[in-house]
Amino acid sequence: MPRERLTREARFWAKVALPSTPDGCLIWTAHLTSSGYGGFTGPGRRNARAHRYAYEMLVGPVPDGLQLDHLCKERRCVRPDHLEPVTLVENVMRGESVAAQNAQRxxxxxxxxxxxxxxxxxxxxxxxxxxxxxxxxxxxxxxxxxxxxxxxxxxxxxxxxxx
Incomplete structure (x- = not known):
């Protein structure tokens, strides 16, 4: 008997843990990239960041020239209301990098x-x-x-x- 294929969305949500943190993050439990973000094979067999895939599936496309910032600071979080489209500069300045620390000095x-x-x-x-x-x-x-x-x-x- 052939195995029933899951839809792409069903495959995606099977890899997400329900909120277990106090701030309600939806944590990606499958593959993580070397930088700690969730990885998922999206449409056309291309690799996508899990948080970006979730945002585009539930909210819509990320505007050109913007990237998603995790407001909760949890890279594995795929909850769309924890993500905000911002410019590269704003995303870096909100982070904890050396550039952000020096800019805030x-x-x-x-x-x-x-x-x-x-x-x-x-x-x-x-x-x-x-x-x-x-x-x-x-x-x-x-x-x-x-x-x-x-x-x-x-x-x-x-x-x-x-x-």
Whole structure:
């Protein structure tokens, strides 16, 4: 007797645990990607993130240029009302990455404000405290400054060669 085939939706929901957390997350119990998100074979045999598949099945397509942010911060959660379409920048800033932590920082490690006249932006976008930068430059007398600059040039050359 041939085995009855489940619909794609039935296969999907068979891999979801009912809410067991206090915030009501629907936890994906099957395959996880290396980054901790649920993986599911969606339409056309293409691999899809489980949370994205659930959102598109129950809410609709994710708008172009946006990605889904887990409001509950649980990567395995597939509950659509725990997901919000946001821009890449907003998603990164809501996270716990080094970039998010630095962007949220309001003072340098010595306590100076990172705003207004005391803020210097490097060409690559990094923020630098002007007070600390001036103090560093004052402490480098001409001889040590030349040695420091030579070391820095050599370091940059080696880094570029290794890329």
């Amino acid at each position: 309001t003072h340098c490690k010595r306590g100076h404000a990172l705003s207004g006249e005391n803020l210097y932006r490097k060409p690559d976008g990094r923020r630098v405290c002007r007070s600390c930068r001036r103090a560093r430059e004052r402490n480098l007398t001409p001889a040590p400054r030349l040695a420091h600059n030579a070391y820095h040039r050599e370091w940059k050359r080696k880094r570029k060669d290794s890329e």
